Amino acid sequence: MARISDIMTCAIANMLMDGERVFHGVASHLPMVATQLAKTGHAPRLTHLNIAGAVDFCMTPKAVYSSASDSLFQSASSTFDLGEVFDLSMRGGLDVAFLSGVQFDAQGRVNASVIGDYHKPKVRLPGGAGSAVLIPTAKKCILWRTKHDKRTFVDKLDFVTTGGNVYKIVTPLCIFENKGGQLFLDSIHPTSSLEEVQENTGFKLLYDEIKWTPLPTMEELALLRKIDPKDLRSLEFINI
Amino acid sequence: MVKLKSLAEAAAMVPNGSALAIGGNALNRAPMAFVRELCRQQKRGLRLIKTAAAHELDLLCAAKAVSVVDAGFVSYETYFGLAGHYRRGVESGEVIANEHACYTVICALRAASMNVPFMPVAGLKTGDLLTHNDYFMVVEDPFGGQEPVTLVKALAPDVAVIHVHGCDEEGNAIIEGPKFEDVLLSRAAKKIILTTEKIIPAQLLKPKAHQIAIPGFLVDSIVVAPKGAKPTSCYKLYDVDEPALKTFLALENAELAAYLKKGEGWGYG
Numbered sequence: 001m002a003r004i005s006d007i008m009t010c011a012i013a014n015m016l017m018d019g020e021r022v023f024h025g026v027a028s029h030l031p032m033v034a035t036q037l038a039k040t041g042h043a044p045r046l047t048h049l050n051i052a053g054a055v056d057f058c059m060t061p062k063a064v065y066s067s068a069s070d071s072l073f074q075s076a077s078s079t080f081d082l083g084e085v086f087d088l089s090m091r092g093g094l095d096v097a098f099l100s101g102v103q104f105d106a107q108g109r110v111n112a113s114v115i116g117d118y119h120k121p122k123v124r125l126p127g128g129a130g131s132a133v134l135i136p137t138a139k140k141c142i143l144w145r146t147k148h149d150k151r152t153f154v155d156k157l158d159f160v161t162t163g164g165n166v167y168k169i170v171t172p173l174c175i176f177e178n179k180g181g182q183l184f185l186d187s188i189h190p191t192s193s194l195e196e197v198q199e200n201t202g203f204k205l206l207y208d209e210i211k212w213t214p215l216p217t218m219e220e221l222a223l224l225r226k227i228d229p230k231d232l233r234s235l236e237f238i239n240i
Numbered sequence: 241m242v243k244l245k246s247l248a249e250a251a252a253m254v255p256n257g258s259a260l261a262i263g264g265n266a267l268n269r270a271p272m273a274f275v276r277e278l279c280r281q282q283k284r285g286l287r288l289i290k291t292a293a294a295h296e297l298d299l300l301c302a303a304k305a306v307s308v309v310d311a312g313f314v315s316y317e318t319y320f321g322l323a324g325h326y327r328r329g330v331e332s333g334e335v336i337a338n339e340h341a342c343y344t345v346i347c348a349l350r351a352a353s354m355n356v357p358f359m360p361v362a363g364l365k366t367g368d369l370l371t372h373n374d375y376f377m378v379v380e381d382p383f384g385g386q387e388p389v390t391l392v393k394a395l396a397p398d399v400a401v402i403h404v405h406g407c408d409e410e411g412n413a414i415i416e417g418p419k420f421e422d423v424l425l426s427r428a429a430k431k432i433i434l435t436t437e438k439i440i441p442a443q444l445l446k447p448k449a450h451q452i453a454i455p456g457f458l459v460d461s462i463v464v465a466p467k468g469a470k471p472t473s474c475y476k477l478y479d480v481d482e483p484a485l486k487t488f489l490a491l492e493n494a495e496l497a498a499y500l501k502k503g504e505g506w507g508y509g
Contacts, residue, residue: 025342026266026292027317051265051292052418073417073475081419082265082291086343090362109367113339118372124330124337126315126322129292132341133363161339162367 002216004172005030005234006224007189008144010216012098012170013037015142016046020095023049023085023138025129029232030144031098033059036227037220049094053081059227086130089137097138099131100145101161103154106203108178109163110135110143118159128161136164143169146236150202173197175213182206187213243411243462250433250463251277254399257285257307261349261395261429262296263402264472265420266317267480270296271403271435273468279303289349289395291342291421295472295485298323302496306335310375310395312342320485339369344376344392346421351394352428358391365390400429402454403469405477407434408442411459412452417475419453426454435465437477 002010012034016022020043024031032050036059039046048056054076073079080088088094101110102125112131116122135141141164145152148171168186169176174197177186185207188197198205216224224233251274254260264270275296278286287308288297294316300306302325309330314323314337329335340348344361351359358377370376375393402422407413411434415422426432432454439462445452467474471481471488 026313027315051420052268053420054418079418081421082342083346083421083424086346086363113369118368120333121331121337124327127311127313127337127339128341128369129313130342132367132369133343133361134341136365137363159372160366160368162369164366 002221003234004189004191005231005237006216006221007191007213008170008172009034009037009224009233010220011175011213012142012144013041013220014214015168016043016096018043019045021047021049021088021093022096022098023089023094023134024098025051028098028100029235030146031142033224033228033233037224040223040227041220049080049085051082053079055080086133089134092137092139094134094138096140096142097130097134098142098144099129099135100143101128101131103152103157104143104145104169104183105154105157106183107163107181108166108169108176108183109157110161110166111157111159112161113159115158132162135162135166138165140167141165142167145169145171147171148173148197149200153201153203155202173200184208187211189213190215243459244409244439245461245463247273247277247463247465248281250274250461251281253431253433253461254278254283254286256283257287258398259287259289259396261289261397261400261425262293263400263420263422263425264469265418266292266294267472267485268418268420269403269469269474270294270472271401271465271468272296272299272470272472273465274401274403274433274435274463275299278305289345289397291345294323295488298325299488301325301329301335304334308336308338310338310340310345310348312340312345316485316489320489324489338373338375340392341369345395346424348375348392348395349397349421349424349428351392352396353424356394358393360389361392362390364392395428397425397429399431399433400425401433401435402426403435403465403474404437404454405474406438406440407436407454407459407462408440408445408456409462410442410456411454411462412442412445412456413454413459414440414445414448414451415453423453426458431460432458433461433463434459435463435468437466437468437474439464
């Protein structure tokens with residue numbers, strides 16, 4: 001039986017296309033595994049970029065604790081530093097960036113900065129990392145978050161860290177698609193329901209029709225177990 | 241001039257209130273032995289500069305050494321959770337968090353390395369970071385282009401501390417694996433302190449001149465600190481020490497003070 005982390009990982013992998021240049025940052029194990037899955041499967045000519053600068057690394061069975069980890073480096077085909085990845089995105093050469101946040105609104109904008117006032121915050125969040133320059137410049141930004149509740153999908157953000165080329169937002173309940181600056185319900189995971197998504201979303205859901213996220217195939221699950229035997233894709237689900 | 245110094249001598253070169261850039265990224269190759277010594281010396285008012293910070297900043301905040309942070313991201317990864325001491329420091333008003341995009345830290349350091357007061361940044365075009373921070377400014381293109389231009393103010397570190405795999409006694413340094421922003425830091429900061437896993441004789445380094453990440457003429461001081469990045473990782477030498485990090489995260493503030501005072505560090509200096 002597929003778990004939520006498997007559904008999210010496979011759904012993300014299937015958003016990636018062959019030949020795309022794809023980047024993720026730190027604390028990004030789930031997209032890292034999804035990118036490896038896509039590259040191993042349907043997108044062998046995808047270029048995998050990361051903070052360590054290790055282009056097209058292969059995940060090894062050895063534990064990779066950090067998604068900026070040194071161990072990414074040993075199987076890379078070339079090096080391309082973080083500053084160069086940003087420069088690439090600025091000149092229109094980055095196809096996909098994976099980013100996250102703590103609050104999202106109906107326009108697909110992101111808060112990763114603070115809860116409360118910016119200068120005297122109630123909660124200081126980690127910060128948007130590359131978001132504020134990548135979301136406006138990468139061609140497609142895929143956001144993921146392992147929480148989906150009314151504190152995450154809000155009517156009004158406490159702070160707008162950034163917004164822009166958000167393509168999809170993947171949660172444990174569903175996938176949103178950004179159409180012209182408005183989030184639409186793209187598909188609901190078969191493990192959830194329309195009612196559950198609406199109950200846990202702080203704005204009214206928009207959708208053209210109800211679609212269901214495909215469950216991972218047996219083949220995908222087998223490949224996932226091979227690529228990610230330590231189950232790094234589920235790390236963020238610990239302590240929830 | 242002898243560049244080799246003890247940890248205590250080198251840390252004494254960082255005055256209170258310094259703008260301090262720290263090498264490595266997140267939980268990788270942070271100069272932790274040096275950071276622990278800064279804590280023991282009870283530094284105050286440091287202004288920290290880094291793209292993505294984690295344990296080093298959290299520890300310095302726990303020791304009340306930090307007053308301002310310029311960073312794009314501050315957190316441990318995944319199940320280690322948020323950097324609690326940093327977070328409480330900001331929420332209590334003791335620490336000012338200047339949130340950057342990681343790229344704007346890089347651009348601000350590039351500006352410092354070129355000795356210009358600011359750097360144009362493409363991409364930062366929208367959102368509240370632009371309006372809530374005085375280190376970003378949107379101006380008309382002085383060359384008559386139609387698009388407004390975002391500028392980021394230069395960040396010139398007084399000191400950069402970088403942990404390297406090896407260097408000679410002049411500081412010609414080898415960094416294996418990912419260099420993160422360390423090469424840029426070494427060009428942007430006014431003073432460079434290296435902590436190194438080992439000293440390599442100069443004649444053995446000469447054939448590898450093209451692999452030198454940081455040339456010795458830029459380096460002010462060198463501290464021999466084997467395992468000096470622990471409990472963060474150092475490429476090919478050691479991985480993140482998860483039990484040590486978990487122990488730190490469980491410490492109460494009072495225990496932390498006692499442990500730093502004793503100077504035992506994590507057993508790595």
